Amino acid sequence: xSKSKNKKTRTKIEIDYSICGEGGKIDPRxxxxxxxxxxxxxxxxxxxIGTEKKQEDPYDPQDWRITPIWGSLCTRCFKCxxxxxxxxxxxxx
Amino acid sequence: xxxWCLKHGAGKKWYLNSRNYHADQLSSEAEMTDxxxxxxxxxxxxxxxxxxxxxxxxxxxxxxxxxxGRILRWRAESMIHSESKxxxxxxxxxxxxxxxxxxxxxxxxxxxxxxxxICNYCMCRWMQRKEKEAVCINFGVLSEVLEKLPRFIPxxxxxxxxxxxxxxxxxxxxxxxxISSVWFQPVPYIxxxxxxxxxxxxxxTLRNNFDLHVMYKAEYIIQLDQDKCQxxxxxxxxxxxxxxxxxxxxxxxxIDYDKCFGCGICRHACKNDALKLIPREEYPGFDGTY
Numbered sequence: 001x002s003k004s005k006n007k008k009t010r011t012k013i014e015i016d017y018s019i020c021g022e023g024g025k026i027d028p029r030x031x032x033x034x035x036x037x038x039x040x041x042x043x044x045x046x047x048x049i050g051t052e053k054k055q056e057d058p059y060d061p062q063d064w065r066i067t068p069i070w071g072s073l074c075t076r077c078f079k080c081x082x083x084x085x086x087x088x089x090x091x092x093x
Numbered sequence: 094x095x096x097w098c099l100k101h102g103a104g105k106k107w108y109l110n111s112r113n114y115h116a117d118q119l120s121s122e123a124e125m126t127d128x129x130x131x132x133x134x135x136x137x138x139x140x141x142x143x144x145x146x147x148x149x150x151x152x153x154x155x156x157x158x159x160x161x162g163r164i165l166r167w168r169a170e171s172m173i174h175s176e177s178k179x180x181x182x183x184x185x186x187x188x189x190x191x192x193x194x195x196x197x198x199x200x201x202x203x204x205x206x207x208x209x210x211i212c213n214y215c216m217c218r219w220m221q222r223k224e225k226e227a228v229c230i231n232f233g234v235l236s237e238v239l240e241k242l243p244r245f246i247p248x249x250x251x252x253x254x255x256x257x258x259x260x261x262x263x264x265x266x267x268x269x270x271x272i273s274s275v276w277f278q279p280v281p282y283i284x285x286x287x288x289x290x291x292x293x294x295x296x297x298t299l300r301n302n303f304d305l306h307v308m309y310k311a312e313y314i315i316q317l318d319q320d321k322c323q324x325x326x327x328x329x330x331x332x333x334x335x336x337x338x339x340x341x342x343x344x345x346x347x348i349d350y351d352k353c354f355g356c357g358i359c360r361h362a363c364k365n366d367a368l369k370l371i372p373r374e375e376y377p378g379f380d381g382t383y
Contacts, residue, residue: 010154032223041221041292046137058134060243069140072153073292073302 009093011076013042013068019088021065022048026086028066034080034089035066040073043080094374095191095309095383101281106312108193108275109200113283114207116234128279129238131182133245137220140295142184144169156303169305176280187279190287190296191309191383194357194370195264198273198286202259207233207284210259211252213245221293227252228266228288230259235284263288270331272356274308291333301334301352309383311355313370317348321367328359328368350379 015034020026028045035043047061056062068074074091081089097107112118116125140149145168147155156162172186180186193201202210210232218224227247231239236253239245246252254262263286267273271288274296278284291297296308324344329337336352337359339345357370374380 010151029223035221035223041298043221044137044140045220045223046141047135049135049138049141059241067141067150069150070153070298070302071151 011071011074012092013071013074013080014090014092015066015068016088016090017065019086020084022063024086024088026088028064031085032066033083033085037079037083039077039079040070040075042068042070042074044069094312095381097191097277097280097309106197107277107281108191108197108283109205111205113277113281114205114233116207116282116284119282122234125234125282126238128182129235129284130241132185132188132278133235133238133242135183136185136216138183139185144172152303166305173305173307174280180279182279185278187277189280189307189309190274190276190285192272192274192311192354192356193286194311194313194355195267195273197312198263198267198275199260201275201286202230202256202263206256206259206286209236210254210256211236211239212247212254212259212262213239213252214247215287215293216245217287217295218290218293219244224293228262228271230254230262230286230288231284233282233284235278267358268361270333270358272333272354272358289333297334306383308354310353310373311357312373313355313357314350314373314376314379315348315353315355315357315359316369316371317346318367318369319345321365322346323365323367325364327362327364331359331362333358 018024020028043066045064045066048063048065081091101107101110101113103110116122144165147165155165172184173189175186212227213229213231214225214227215229218226266288271290274287274289275283276285289297299305300308322345326339328346329339334352334354336349337346340347360368
């Protein structure tokens, strides 16, 4: 039982940030359907870091994106893929 | 008593030592304000920060890697429990907590917590579920820091509360099924009592899935009186951590002590008084398993 669990290949969840996030037309703070549909809470929403664009007001950041942070908890139920209105999420393994 | 009680408890449990509630006695208040402002301005980004040069994205897989996994675990644990002077506020170094039952939470609110007390939005639920629910009770220096951050402060109601309201709120949250937990941030300064829910809570996520000690188990464990249990299953629905299960053949519930944190939420559901909290050290098998 545990052996087959160890063999489970790595799940890669990717979000297309050109659609969802600071550059795209969707603000994650308005949508967040993937976060809300995910049972093990794999996603985290956060102000963006590491991009060239700086947050104008650090006390009230306006650029947000969603990162699938706990990939190992993903059960591959595809609820997030189905929930995303712009099909920005892909899951591969 | 856990290692943090021995270190910061002055002979008591760490969260009952009144010294830990006063920022000015531990270090300067300005220093605490700077640290907490930095930490809370970047709070949602904690998960994507780097640990020992590795991004914490997909941490679960990285911790399983042969050598790198052990280095990562050691580094993450030392960050969580860091007491050094140059700890990084953006990584929330020195930020960890412990589950407490309602009685202890109310005792902290009634006597120990420093003014001002605020009730603000839970940021774990915000960043993982886009749920804005005002269930976090913060006090002391942290209250003034949080008031500057609009995304955590409820606009439509008064967020500054007095001690009595805070105690009533804790009871309300507890009976709703939320687990009270008290937090060091940074150790040894105590300034928050959260009402957590699994799996949204960052502490429970890291502890239950990756065994990182961000959240410690309570100083108590739950005891089930088998003769009194009538098998009504109400407590099963109440437990956030899947620690209680119903066994049809015996018509009673069983408790998984590996999963049980000793929060005592299930007591609120039991009509037959079958569940009781007892101090952890009275059970030799559980003593020290925090």
